[in-house]
Amino acid sequence: MTGHSRVRMLAGTALLMAIMPAAAWAQTSGSDQPNATPSGSEDIIVTGFKDLNQSIAQTKREAGQIVDTLTQREIERLPDRSLAEVLDRIPGVSSDRGFSSSQARTVTVRGFDARYNSMDVDGNIIWNSSRNNRGTQLDVFPASVINQINVYKTVLPDQDANSIGAHIELRTLRAFDGGTGSYLKLRAAYGQSDQDGYPASGIPSLRFDGAGKFTFGADHQFGVVLGGEYQQYSFFDRYNEVTAYSQISGRDVANGDIFHGIFPTKERRKAVFGKLETRSEDQYYGFLSISYFDDNLAQSFNRGGTFITGTRVTDATPTSGDFTKGTGETYFEQYRLNRETILLGSGLDYRIADRVSLALRAAYTRYNHDEALFRSERFQTANLAGSYNLDRETPTIVLDGPSDAAASDPANWLSRTGRAAFLQTLPHRDNVYNASAELNWNAQDNARGFGLIGGASWRRLDRTFNQTTYNYTIPAGTVLRLSDFLDPGAGQQMASGSDPTFINRSAYIDWVTRNGTFSQDDALTTDYRLKEDVLAGHLSATWTMPGLRILAGVRVERTNVDDRTASTLSGVITPQTRRSDYAEVLPNVQAAWEPVAGLKLRAAFTETIGRPDFQDFANGVTVSFNSAGVQVVSGANPDLGPRKSRNYDASIEWYFRGGYLSLGLFRKDLEGETFRQVRNTYDANGVLTLIETIPLNTGSARVNGLELSFVKDRFDFLPGVLGSFGFNGNFTLLDGKWNVVFTDGSTRTVDGLRNQPKWLANLILTYQQDRFGANLAYRLRGRTFTGTFGATQPGDIWVDHYARLDAQATFKLLPQATLFAEARNLTNSYWVEQTGIDSGSTTTSTTPGRSYWFGVTFKM
Secondary structure (H helix, E strand, C coil), X not given: CCHHHHHHHHHHHHHHHHCCHHHCECCCCCCCCCCCCCCCCCCCCCCCCCCCCCCHHHHHHHCCXXXXXXXXXXXXXXXXXXXXXXXXXXXXXXXXXXXXXXXXXXXXXXXXXXXHCEEEECCEECCCECCCCCCECHHHCEHHHCCEEEEECCCCCCCCCCCCCCEEEEECCCCCCCCXXXXXXXXXXXXXXXXXXXXXXXXXXXXXXXXXXXXXXXXXXXXXXXXXXXXXXXXXXXXXXXXXXXXXCCEEEECXXXXXXXXXXXXXXXXXXXXXXXXXXXXXXXXXXXXXXXXEEEEEEEEEXXXXXXXXXXXXXXXXXXXXXXXXXXXXXXXXXXXXXXXXXXXXXXXXXXXXXXXXXXXXXXXXXXXXXXXXXXXEEEEEEEEEECCCCCCEEEECHHHHHHHCCHHHCEECCCCEEEEEEEEEEEEEEEEEEEXXXXXXXXXXXXXXXXXEEEEEEEEEECCEEEEEECCCCCCCEHHHHECHHHCCCCCCCCCCCCECHHHHHHHHHHHCEEEEECCCCCCEEEEEEEEEEEEEEEEEECCEEEEEEEEEEEEEEEEEEEEEECCEEEEEEEEEEEEXXXXXXXXXXXXXXXXXXXXXXXXXEECCCHHHHCCCEEEEECCCCCEEEEECCCCCCCEEEEEEEEEEEEEECCEEEEEEEEEEEEEEEEEEEEEEEECCCCCEEEEEEEEEEEEEEEEEEEEEEEEECCCCCCCHHHHHEEEEEEEEEEEEEEEEECCXXXXXXXXXXXXXXXXXXXXXXEEEECCEEEEEEEEEECCEECCCCCCCHHHCCEECCEEEEEEEEEXXXXXXXXXXXXXXXXXXXXXXXXXXXXXXXXXXXXXXXXEEEEEEEEEC
């Protein structure tokens, strides 16, 4: 952006701030409103639903934008443990698994992964991203804390602009939901997994959660909400991997390790939340809240198999081959991830006059993210021969007789020397401050005629990232045998060229830290201390008539970044302070029309952004000089700008008693996508003076999509037992094109964005009759591009189609007590990533197996 453009943007922002009296933030029907105002009501501020859970049809119909939602009522029918798993049931949303795990951690919405989405809790921005990008890690939020989850597919000008995919709103229970009466819910459950026992044993799988509310005061004008959850569970993933292929004679030939893995997981998840509320009916509503989320994950990755050289493979077919001179390998990794989030939130909605309301929000988030990864050196045995089979889910190695006999003796396996085992720690700390104010004049849902909404917001991210690697190099000449480190807890073990051998991790780590040659890499050019301020203003005009609402507005955002890191100049590390800024003007037009009762038409044009990943602009650079004396720079780009998307949406929605049918169409045109590229600088005489290999905003993408949903709570028009069934189904079709840019500036097009499925579907069948209930949930997704691409199509990595069946049964033992049984992944489905000439050769596959939960819920 030019200097003049920056000045104009700053002046526009200042002007917009100046015309907002008292920096006021209006309360709309979007993410910050306590509750939607019922059609036809004279109220401006409504502080509680008539029921604890407003129906999803009512929420969708009354919203001022395109939204899909789930409430606690629907969530309780599914065996989902975290917010990441819950969101997987919503149209257009697909969950993405965590690092080397089968468990959902983040989500992709309409083809855009977590870095392109934003989230709030009760109207206050939440922040707990990973070290590399801005995507919220949703698995830290237990399912029980959700009273309602809304996924806004079109954002309003008052919502976070980093919402190319969507803005996600988590709404917790409020004291005035369901009226002023008291409410209490308690649940306890015990879980079992098919893939349990050693090496995942150690803790039983348990869940306890509860939430309650009550009001007090002469007019019940005060309320308190308290809740919490504790989860712990253990299981192991079956993991398979082919690390590389070569394309030989028109087929994919294994040219790397074929590993089998056993990945035990132990996780403890805690959550506590509380809220103090006050209200005066139709005059004001205020709250103070505190939420605490703590997640502790312990994993060990045990891999074993054989390294094969492609040129030593004979009789190769697309799915098999024979090999000689293979190398057996086994090793382990130990991974620890501790994530702690503290959110202090506050809000006030105040009715100033008959048609004027003020909404204020302020919050502070403290997020601690601690990762530690220890990787052992590899134990190896040489000169193995045999054959391999590239089964889709479980690629296998079969050794011939002599090789099998040699590999089965752990004394024949020796550790590599001159190589380092290492411990890498990656802690980061985030302090996030945000405040907003909005003024709404005659722009409530039930208003008539012209209205205005205007406001301002500020958010500061203060982040510290510090990476350190501790290396322990095994001295050359050391004889270190696998037989010396067998894990006694694994029972009688035999080494193998196809399966992992379980190593005594504590004994190995103790040996290598005492005897290895120590070195430390402080990674100062990777570390950074970042302060990012985002100041935003928005102004919208509305026109509201019976059955018609039109909004036209704009959001102006200015981002200032102050970053302290280090750069390496000719081998010398030098501290560096960098400052940058950018501004965006984002128009927003949305319309909703209900020509006849029950039929709603919507259309929207919005512009949104995706801020750059931290690793692309906050890290340092390495500076050197080539043989011609030209300066060469490699690393981050502090002047990197955001991606920007133009979004077009239209939907038709038909509402009927107990449900709805909706069809949505959308298109997103993304520009300024980030790719690492060489940039050359020449002086006035045409002499090359600088070569930079840095991230640039040179890519683009497009997504066209269709979303179809049908919800019917009960088919009560059908006779007999059929009338007790209900259905919630959705289908999403996504057509994406990603124009990727290589380092040399060449380009190619990939038929998908990062983590973008070709299609998605959910089929949920419910049954409720007297005391008995049953629910079946079938989750399907088409092929999904992972975001890893090669110079040509055979280098791309895709997730194969996936389908999983979950189930639940309930029995009401007493009016307040319900027994339940749940099963997850009854189909024992594998998550399979593939590559190669036909995009069908397995790179990794993993499954957690089946899991079962049994428990009781008490409600009063």
